[in-house]
Amino acid sequence: MTDSTPKQEPPYGLRMPPDLKARVKAAAEANNRSMNAEIVSRLEETFLAESFATTGKSADNLADIDDLAEKLVALIMEKGLIPPTRER
CATH class of the missing domain: 1.10.1220 (Arc Repressor Mutant)
Structure with missing residues (x-):
């Protein structure tokens, strides 16, 4: 245990x-x-x-923030809240 x-x-x-x-x-x-x-x-x-x-920049959190931003954009596009745009 x-x-x-x-x-x-x-x-x-x-x-x-x-x-x-x-x-x-x-x-x-x-x-x-x-x-x-x-x-x-x-x-x-x-x-x-x-x-x-x-x-x-804050090295500790910058990669996490970038990853979350990409996930948020994908989710917003998936829900149709904004039209897809060109690649980042």
């Missing part, structure tokens, strides 16, 4: 100035998430923005 419970990362002690901690706490409450989730979200956004700034 396999254990289907998600594995948790070991805790990471993070020291920060009290005023920054208060700002993180307030943002977490405003976004209805834990302080940890708020910190992780903001770090991910920072790295994504950094990637975009250096490459001009």
